Amino acid sequence: MDGTHGSHDTHTAGYGTRDTERWDTEPDKRPGRTAFQRDRARVLHSAALRRLAGKTQVVTPGTRSRAWDASPRTRLTHSLECAQVGRELGAALGCDPDLVETACLSHDMGHPPFGHNGEQALNDFASDCGGFEGNAQSLRLLTRLEPKRFVRDPRSGELVSVGLNLTRAALDAATKYPWPRGGHPTDPGSPKFGVYEDDLPVFQWVREDAPRDRICFEAQVMDWADDVAYSVHDFEDGLHAGHIDPNCLFAEPERREIWAVAIGRYVPADTDPQELAEALDRLVDQEWWPHGYDGSAVAQARLKDTTSQLIGRFCQAAETATFAHHGPGRLSRYAAELVVPREARNECAVLKAVADRYVMQRAEQEVIRAEQRIVIAELAAALTARAPEGLEPQFRAQYETAPDDRARKRVLVDQIAALTDASALSLHMTLTPHPS
Template structure:
């Protein structure tokens, strides 16, 4: 059975039926069309100017949310192909996974969550679903309501990292990849987006994620654990040949792996150091040093994905690895090794007093911007949001429009809008 045959008509269904393409148009399968729609979405372009860990304007080398998403997409596609699940679905989910993030990364998400308590909260993944199914411009239903990009059911399901509403969310714990503490509960759908969420989850019971969403999530974890270390080395902030073990393990436990003992962390670091491309000399900025780092990055990604592939195959006994028929298996040793890499980046790159004060200023800017737009109403909105404001039945719905507007901004446009409306 081919990979296409493993996905039935329900998986390919769109919320709004679409007429067939012109006979002279290039032939593309349903999931290929989904990928193209995400690539061409305005929200995808805005990722280039949104913070990943540090602001995109701080350095020519630093990753932004777009470059991070492209790297996650590559890992996700390769792992999906190796597992036998649909590579287009997994890649599209990876390309879309950060679309809902507001300016200033998780710091902006925290600010908007605090400002939107009365209208259903804010969460980057729930905002991603809202963008894909409502805010992006592509398709309208028979009643004239936007259906967003009108992606297939299987693709939307793969884009849903937290398939539950806010009311069912667990309490926040741990930290984000940028080091900020998690204060936002994780959920994947706002209450007023429940109809499309219920449609895409038809036939699925409980909170289980489809396999393609699990692939996307692992690819995200692998990408930032490896690439943050790479960025830190090139920036001169860390040296893999000189690691302060005791201080490092304290960071790993406080940020990522609270229950892991020293012996497990020592073993994980020893296994990582045994990777043939692990550096034996300090980075010196030469072309050879850059190549060595790239080789390490490639080897680590291959190591993590290979271990997951092997463990998943061993646990599934030949069952098709598609949608809700199987789960990804991540060995504990791999989880600890990824946690060690995250801890290295956290300890040497992210724990800085200047970042703490900057993040406080960013949250204040977001709060002042929301207040200013709320006070001015539709005159302060982009034209695309004006109709949403006019159609809103009450202040709760209008507040959501303001949150949508601010969430759509890039770091630079949020600063510029704040200067125009507040300063």
């Protein structure tokens, strides 16, 4: 990836020239827009964002228990909801709202078909070429794979994609884990990372002058908006689908199972279960809690109010605590840290654990996930054996010009990651033999 670094964008308050710089300088077709308005528009109009409509969020479409239910949330609807939460919270804290919204819209772009299940299966396939991580794939999409802007490579003279050519601040804001594989600052064995080895040049450009391993303020806002959106909406979906019985949340045996799911996965391993019990009690004691949810129109309206109340509660807690810590003023980039009270994090974690226990851990879901892992593994094997057959034109060209086996395998990973759930199943049917 190479280009002429610079920016012709209109600057936005609180952000400097380096924040609005793009890898490749380009004029604005509509002068007067801010750099971050352009970034937001590019993500909104991208094919990668549209593809999220066909990717699993938590429950695979078509598996709901009530035929009259609306379709479950997808990665796209989750990203739109996350963007609404993040935009308003970021604006309240003094961030540029378009910048935070851009990060929220793009944070899940790299997720493959079949949600985290597909991510694990792809990571197994890619173990010898740098692994697979949805966040690192998002950076790769934004800076390389999504075709929007091309530059001439000064070494080879060939046209090279620079992806959406977003600003430095937008790419940084979309980076939850600003380190490569194995580079977690406190846990080298962590599976979470934000950049593949062959994307390090643009990553290093994004992180110029940034404190090492530190997550920028806008990315912290995006991350909390993500937690808030999926914890609240997964709980809402679980209730609406009939998978979560509100009465179970009062039974001690059920509660102990919820704490077991939460501790180590959603809260630190040394968390006292009593803290989680108090967190759930605070929520169920609210007058807006959806007690006795029965799916009626009145109950659905009450449940919608619950989601609104929960989102407001979690965002207000972060806003109040952050301003109490930093004082009034515009907060952005590396001038502040988002402060989320422990009580709010525990309440959010309890909702995640409830959805995990009653929705994701259902027996039929595990059967589906096992089948999906087989699809990814067999699809990867078929593409490996027959490539470039089966590859989209974009990936076929990259495969044919890849310098070695490792690079060719990364192209196969990119192709599979770009598929929707339905297109993965269709391509699998096309490329793998099935008994008649």
